[in-house]
Amino acid sequence: MRWIWIDKFVEFKSGQSAVALKNVTLAEEHLHDHFPGFPVMPECLMIEGMAQTAGILVGEARKFSEKVILAKIRKAVFFDYVKAGDSLMLEAKIESLAPEAASTSGRITRGEKLIAEIDLMFSHVDKNLSGKEFPEENFVFDDTSVFDSLLREVASQPPGPGAAESEQE
């Protein structure tokens, strides 16, 4: 089983940007201990959620031909607590994309409220560590994971009004 910190994609522009939704619930057991009597979503899990959103975006940009691994947290700043019942939007944007790596910028919001700014770097493992093996669970995305279903869902949506526009660019 993998811990997945996004519930679905609400927008996906291949090679450019993605927006994922995360609903926080008290059914998440870690909230009971973090902290006792004051349940708030751990910031590290918000980073993981952003890594999943941005990692899928980066992997999909090259059609998952390379394995994508979180390589560096360039920036992580948090502005408010996240509690059960909150609906978070995780917006990720590709800043740079090279054969061996990618950098992304990201924002997490709850309604109008900015919760976090998280900028990440991903490494394309196959390009950088020729032949070295990593445990499968290290990868943000592989084609057998439940992430696949997240992406299928957003890919099957009819293109919105912005889609044609972005294709023309």
Add this chain to the structure above:
Amino acid sequence: MAMSREDILQQVQEILVDALGVDDDEVSLESRLMGDLGAESIDFLDIVFRLEKAFSIKIPREELFPAESLMNNPEFVSNGKLTESGLKEIRERLPHTDLSEFEKDPDLNKLGDLFTVNAIVNFVDNRLNAA
């Protein structure tokens, strides 16, 4: 648009402060990215990405930090040191770097010391201001 070396240095300093989490007074022209500023391999890519954005230039990774392909080529490396042809290669690849110290003892472990703030400023200066 031509930029002065001071302007370039200032931008490079800001980039290194952001990319490596160091204080701005730690970043001088002589600072070595790995030895003094604690850069790791992924940081080099981060720096390349940030330089590309800040100066609106395209930098093939090999051009600024060509260490990897050199290190993996037996023609260029023998017994942990660069061979004559390895040295020749690195002179060609790093025209913006002072190699005089390194050439006395071209130990691979010291290759990282070549990547100084000054080398980045020279590289960007050449890119922006070469006629």
